[in-house]
Amino acid sequence: MVLMTTNALVQVGLFATLLLAAVKPLGLFMAGIYEGRIPRPLRFLGPIERAVYRAAGIDQGAEMIWRRYATAILAFSTTSVLTVYGCQRLQGILPLNPEHFPAPTPDSAFNTAVSFATNTNWQGYGGESTMSYLTQMIALTVQNFASAAAGMAVLAALIRGFARRQSPTIGNFWVDLTRGTLYILLPLSLIMAVALVSQGVIQTVSPYREVVLLEPAVDVDGEPVTSRRIAVGPVASQVSIKQLGTNGGGFFNANSAHPLENPTPLSNLLQVVAILLIPAALCLSFGQMVGDRRQGWAILAAMSAVFAVMLALVLVSEKHGNPALTRLGVDQAAGGNMEGKEVRFGTATSALWAVATTAASCGSVNSMHASYTPLGGLATMWLMQLGEVIFGGVGSGLCGMLAFALVAVFLAGLMVGRTPEYLGKKVGAFEMKMAALVVLIPSGMVLVGTAVTVAVPQGRAGVFNPGPHGFSEVLYAFSSASNNNGSAFAGLKADTPFYNGLLGLAMLVGRFGVLIPVLAIAGSLAAKKHVPAGAGTLPTHTPLFIVLLVAVVVVVGALSFFPALALGPIVEHLQLTS
Amino acid sequence: MDFAWLVAVVVFFGGCDLATRLLANLQSED
Numbered sequence: 001m002v003l004m005t006t007n008a009l010v011q012v013g014l015f016a017t018l019l020l021a022a023v024k025p026l027g028l029f030m031a032g033i034y035e036g037r038i039p040r041p042l043r044f045l046g047p048i049e050r051a052v053y054r055a056a057g058i059d060q061g062a063e064m065i066w067r068r069y070a071t072a073i074l075a076f077s078t079t080s081v082l083t084v085y086g087c088q089r090l091q092g093i094l095p096l097n098p099e100h101f102p103a104p105t106p107d108s109a110f111n112t113a114v115s116f117a118t119n120t121n122w123q124g125y126g127g128e129s130t131m132s133y134l135t136q137m138i139a140l141t142v143q144n145f146a147s148a149a150a151g152m153a154v155l156a157a158l159i160r161g162f163a164r165r166q167s168p169t170i171g172n173f174w175v176d177l178t179r180g181t182l183y184i185l186l187p188l189s190l191i192m193a194v195a196l197v198s199q200g201v202i203q204t205v206s207p208y209r210e211v212v213l214l215e216p217a218v219d220v221d222g223e224p225v226t227s228r229r230i231a232v233g234p235v236a237s238q239v240s241i242k243q244l245g246t247n248g249g250g251f252f253n254a255n256s257a258h259p260l261e262n263p264t265p266l267s268n269l270l271q272v273v274a275i276l277l278i279p280a281a282l283c284l285s286f287g288q289m290v291g292d293r294r295q296g297w298a299i300l301a302a303m304s305a306v307f308a309v310m311l312a313l314v315l316v317s318e319k320h321g322n323p324a325l326t327r328l329g330v331d332q333a334a335g336g337n338m339e340g341k342e343v344r345f346g347t348a349t350s351a352l353w354a355v356a357t358t359a360a361s362c363g364s365v366n367s368m369h370a371s372y373t374p375l376g377g378l379a380t381m382w383l384m385q386l387g388e389v390i391f392g393g394v395g396s397g398l399c400g401m402l403a404f405a406l407v408a409v410f411l412a413g414l415m416v417g418r419t420p421e422y423l424g425k426k427v428g429a430f431e432m433k434m435a436a437l438v439v440l441i442p443s444g445m446v447l448v449g450t451a452v453t454v455a456v457p458q459g460r461a462g463v464f465n466p467g468p469h470g471f472s473e474v475l476y477a478f479s480s481a482s483n484n485n486g487s488a489f490a491g492l493k494a495d496t497p498f499y500n501g502l503l504g505l506a507m508l509v510g511r512f513g514v515l516i517p518v519l520a521i522a523g524s525l526a527a528k529k530h531v532p533a534g535a536g537t538l539p540t541h542t543p544l545f546i547v548l549l550v551a552v553v554v555v556v557g558a559l560s561f562f563p564a565l566a567l568g569p570i571v572e573h574l575q576l577t578s
Numbered sequence: 579m580d581f582a583w584l585v586a587v588v589v590f591f592g593g594c595d596l597a598t599r600l601l602a603n604l605q606s607e608d
Contacts, residue, residue: 067599070595070598071595071598075591078587078591106579106582109583114587429608430604430605430608505590508590512594517601520605524605
């Protein structure tokens with residue numbers, strides 16, 4: 001059997017070419033925005049930026065110490081959660097609800113509010129059967145922008161921590177939030193939305209359409225069915241930012257497997273590139289802002305190396321097919337494991353998307369991950385469990401990777417008996433403690449959440465597949481929530497008070513358990529003086545450092561999750577192949 | 579029921595703010 005078809009190679013090649021071509025210009029552009037250099041074509045937005053500051057009483061010249069920066073993001077996130085919660089619970093009496101959807105239950109509203117405010121976009125509801133247009137646009141889509149811009153703001157603050165010398169401050173959260181939204185996310189989303197509309201992604205606020213079937217059918221009760229109600233809505237605007245902001249929450253329940261959300265091969269390619277576009281480009285922004293672009297390329301190379309290995313694993317696993325189906329006589333020689341995948345996309349395009357969406361903390365899907373082969377499912381799960389640092393969420397992913405870089409230079413320092421340094425800053429005990437929190441908090445939340453869920457009846461009640469696959473569903477859910485991904489192994493009944501509450505807590509802990517220590521690192525590093533590189537300094541732009549960084553990420557991820565993975569996808573793989 | 583979830587949100591973020599203060603103290607001690 002040929003495991004890598006020409007189609008797969010062309011798809012991956014197109015994807016990689018487009019992404020790499022965009023990384024440098026976009027990275028330098030974003031660096032300029034966070035350094036206050038607004039490009040001439042976007043300066044017409046300046047009056048809007050200044051109007052926002054005036055209306056909100058923000059002094060854009062006022063710099064913040066890290067604790068104030070953290071307090072600002074906490075205040076902003078609290079307001080975001082409460083607003084999204086309120087919008088959902090009041091949607092029954094608010095306008096733009098042509099289908100007259102009632103309010104979701106309080107626990108579901110809590111879960112969704114937390115989910116969108118933390119850039120997770122875990123969806124315990126079916127969008128087209130639950131949310132009004134107003135809720136989709138004012139609550140959910142707005143949070144797609146705001147939560148993404150907040151993550152990017154924290155990254156900008158961390159980079160300033162590396163770049164500044166003996167500075168007590170790391171920037172202004174409100175300015176970073178506004179500029180990230182106004183100059184980066186909004187223009188990119190507008191371009192993307194127009195491109196998607198050109199491909200047939202719908203954008204309307206008209207009521208759902210009743211269409212007459214060309215070929216009448218019969219329902220399960222034997223009654224004739226002559227018409228069908230088609231859900232429509234403002235889809236393109238949500239899809240563009242759901243990919244660019246690594247949010248992932250679809251307008252429709254089927255997400256980007258839905259033909260009105262992802263209708264053509266070109267819309268599919270644009271969307272999968274958009275998932276990794278900003279996280280990859282931010283590596284170059286980092287290099288530019290710290291004054292050494294090689295540092296950004298090195299981080300990007302480390303991310304890409306892990307990505308490529310995991311992509312190869314999923315491509316080969318899915319192309320190889322499902323052994324259980326082979327035993328039933330299903331011919332998988334041509335298509336591979338097609339269960340849960342769109343025929344129009346096939347295994348290669350689906351696998352590429354699955355790896356991209358779990359490497360980045362996007363979570364949008366064009367195929368159903370629960371139906372992947374156990375090894376394919378393991379790869380998607382593990383990419384999240386690595387802490388969403390292989391590209392990861394916009395801003396938050398690179399923050400996590402830079403925490404791993406601190407751990408890597410610390411280990412290298414221990415090996416050669418020198419004080420560790422990174423980018424001219426001595427890494428002390430405080431930075432190491434904070435980096436340890438960044439690495440350990442999401443991992444701990446995944447394992448504790450999974451353990452609690454499989455130990456209590458309310459948790460086990462949601463598992464429909466007994467055995468290792470059921471365990472994988474729970475492990476995937478907490479890996480996704482705690483690392484703010486949002487995708488799911490379908491089959492788990494998660495819209496219950498127990499799951500809504502515990503997964504909501506996992507999202508909050510995973511988000512702020514990382515962002516607050518990252519800001520502490522930023523503040524601590526910014527206050528330090530610059531140390532010139534000496535003979536004992538480990539260069540951090542070389543292949544040696546890239547290998548060391550990859551090794552640290554992979555070893556930490558393997559040690560943390562191998563026992564749990566052994567209970568789920570690994571034992572399922574052994575069962576299927578034995 | 580709404581009240582309980584809203585209180586949970588406020589308590590979580592209040593706890594985060596407290597954690598931020600504790601980390602700031604840890605930083606000054608180090």
